[in-house]
Amino acid sequence: MRKLPDFSAVIFDLDGLVLDTEITYFAAWQQTIINMGYPCSAEFCQSLSGLQFDDITRTLHATYGADFNVSAFVALSTPCWREYVTQQGIAIKPGFTALLALLTQQQIPFALATNSPHLSALECLALAGLDGVFTTLIAREHVHNGKPEPDIFLHAAQQLNTPIQQCLIVEDSYNGVLAAYRAGANVIYIPSTLTEQRAAALAFCVMDNLHQLAECLE
Secondary structure (H helix, E strand, O other): OOOOOOOOEEEEOOEOOOEOOHHHHHHHHHHHHHHOOOOOOHHHHHOOOOOOHHHHHHHHHHHHOOOOOHHHHHHHHHHHHHHHHHHHOOOEOOOHHHHHHHHHHOOOOEEEEOOOOHHHHHHHHHHOOOOOOOOOEEOHHHOOOOOOOOHHHHHHHHHOOOOHHHEEEEEOOHHHHHHHHHHOOEEEEOOOOOOOHHHHHHOOEEOOOHHHHHHHHO
16 A cells, blocks of 8 residues: 555545545436436436536536426426435445544544535535544535535635645545645545546545545554
8 A cells, every 4th residue: 555645634525535426426427417308317417526617507508408498307306316315325435434433543633525515524524323433524515616616625624724735635536636646635536436647636535435544543
């Protein structure tokens, strides 16, 4: 296992990294688009991973045409998502519990930095049984620019009172890795779906799961 760089704090992404929320979003998006009368594959929904809302809107219009009703998609996908998570729940990604215990034991501060809205992040954490775990949570509305711009990570580092260069960022998407790289932090890339080589090229290292990162701290 590659030795980690020196760090004083850890900043986590949420969707696809701490929580296996992406599968819930993909299922809801796919069902919603199909209900709206359009064909939709699981692979297309996966391609939306890590994108900001404006980018998702552009992708939907490019795929289904300028008349695709994004407002209806948003309105219909929310109850679809709630039905799914009510039935299936939201799983914690393997290795996070062990990693959290080590960070707590070693008194290493940590934060959550997500492109999701604040209330959505809190709801997902609660559904997974992690409410109250992150005392520092930076969401999309807390900064001017979301990922792939560095604002969210820079704000998280500020809240942790830690220079960004001393923060170890853990991400699962290219946009997240790019945001961490632009912020000037070392980033561990743990892909939630397929490994993107452009993300791997920017990361300090690539790992398969959070268990591997936890092993580095033992």
